[in-house]
Amino acid sequence: MREKLDLRFLGCNGRVITGLAFITSGVISLFLFFFAAILSKLLPPFQNPVLRAIQDDRYYCFMVPLTIPVIVIAVYLHWLSMKLFKHA
Secondary structure (H helix, E strand, O other): OHHHHHHHHHOOOOHHHHHHHHHHHHHHHHHHHHHHHHHHHHOOOOOOHHHHHHHHOOOHHHHHHHHHHHHHHHHHHHHHHHHHHHOO
16 A cells, blocks of 8 residues: 555656645745744844844845735736636
8 A cells, every 4th residue: 555655656747746845945935034034133133144134134024014015916917817818
């Protein structure tokens, strides 16, 4: 039974592995952004110059609230283009 599961997993033409890679990279990006935007501001000052630059930066804490209107417009344009494509 275990051999059948392994063969089915390998027979997916890499789609499962690609999906897992995308999910993993998304989770890592989420944690890195969370550290840069929120967590680094709450920790004591770092000695490392790279971490200190991330801690002193004020760009990332404003990036998400300012991208919300852009996302709303992009979702609306996507919806509009799908409506036009369906009824064309």
